[in-house]
Every structure is written in structure tokens, then in C-alpha cells.
Amino acid sequence: MLNNVLSKSAVAAFALAAALCVHDAATAADAPKADAAKGGAAKSGAKVDYTTIAPPDLVKQTPKGQIKNPYTDSQADIVADGEKKFLSYSCNGCHGGGGGGGMCPPLTNDIWVYDGDDDTLFRLVALGSVGLHADGYTRKGGESVVAPMPPFGALIKNSDELWKILTFVRSKYSPNADPKYKQGTPPEER
Numbered sequence: 268m269l270n271n272v273l274s275k276s277a278v279a280a281f282a283l284a285a286a287l288c289v290h291d292a293a294t295a296a297d298a299p300k301a302d303a304a305k306g307g308a309a310k311s312g313a314k315v316d317y318t319t320i321a322p323p324d325l326v327k328q329t330p331k332g333q334i335k336n337p338y339t340d341s342q343a344d345i346v347a348d349g350e351k352k353f354l355s356y357s358c359n360g361c362h363g364g365g366g367g368g369g370m371c372p373p374l375t376n377d378i379w380v381y382d383g384d385d386d387t388l389f390r391l392v393a394l395g396s397v398g399l400h401a402d403g404y405t406r407k408g409g410e411s412v413v414a415p416m417p418p419f420g421a422l423i424k425n426s427d428e429l430w431k432i433l434t435f436v437r438s439k440y441s442p443n444a445d446p447k448y449k450q451g452t453p454p455e456e457r
Contacts, residue, residue: 349435
């Protein structure tokens with residue numbers, strides 16, 4: 268009976284999150300345009316306007332390992348906007364309001380379940396954990412609570428909004444952890 272209640276609760280939480288994600292969130296008029304060679308749609312060689320490209324489209328257009336966040340977590344205004352979007356897209360329903368976790372991993376520790384580089388985080392949220400596995404990504408870290416990540420790429424309005432959410436997520440990385448892992452596993456350790 269408890270499993271039935273928990274299963275129904277999880278389905279209800281996901282349905283609520285999906286319903287809330289469909290709303291129109293405000294976007295910044297001055298969102299960055301990235302040089303494709305530095306992290307945009309590398310196939311085209313053109314500038315990418317993150318406010319006009321959906322996350323799944325950016326994933327399709329950009330080779331693995333080349334999606335780069337135009338923001339840093341030292342940009343307080345971007346972190347604050349990312350937190351608002353984190354809440355508006357109901358990420359807090361699974362990861363907790365302050366990122367402390369719930370039925371999904373916390374954002375406030377030093378564990379990246381799949382890795383913490385920009386490319387992996389963007390693809391994880393856009394594709395979900397099943398889609399990420401299908402693209403050949405594997406778990407790198409372990410958590411005691413790891414529900415599957417649903418694909419939010421079609422629900423999040425555009426790639427710029429996802430970048431702001433991920434900038435907020437990165438800002439929550441544990442201040443007590445080794446800072447060399449904040450961006451994921453360093454290249455020399457992969």
C-alpha cells in the first residue's frame with residue numbers, strides 16, 4: 268500500500284511539474300549570443316541566440332562535450348534569475364526549494380551524478396537521464412536518493428533559461444568541497 272501511495276505521489280508531482288512548466292516565463296532581452304565554435308551550434312559556425320533555440324535543438328546541433336554555459340555563478344543577477352526559473356519550472360519539487368534534495372539528489376553537496384561539466388548538465392536536463400544514457404553518458408557519482416531525471420528540454424522555454432537555471436545549480440555546489448571539482452571532473456582525471 269505504501270508503494271502505491273508513493274507511486275501515485277510521484278506521478279502527481281511529475282504531472283504538476285509538467286503543468287507548471289508550460290507557462291510563459293520572462294526572458295532577458297540582452298541574453299548572450301555565443302560563438303558557435305565556443306559552445307553554440309558548432310555545425311553551423313554561426314552565432315547562436317540562446318533565447319531562440321530550444322534545449323533539445325541545441326543538443327542536436329552541438330557535438331558532445333561542446334555545449335558551454337555563457338554565464339558564471341559569480342554573476343549575482345544571473346544566479347538570482349536562475350533561482351526564479353528553478354522555482355517556476357518546479358525543479359524544487361524534486362530537488363528541494365533551496366536545492367537540498369528530496370526525491371532527487373541535492374544540489375548543495377559535492378556529488379555530480381553524471382558529471383558537472385556544462386555539456387553534461389545541459390544534456391541531462393534537456394534529455395533526462397534516460398536520454399542521457401541513450402547518448403552514451405554513464406553515472407560517475409552516487410547518491411542515496413536518485414530518481415530518474417525527466418526530460419525538461421521541451422518544457423523549458425529556451426536554452427538561455429536553462430543556462431540560467433544551471434548557473435543557479437552551480438552556485439549551490441558545496442562551499443566545503445574541493446573547488447577543482449565544481450565544474451565536474453577535471454580533464455586530466457577523466
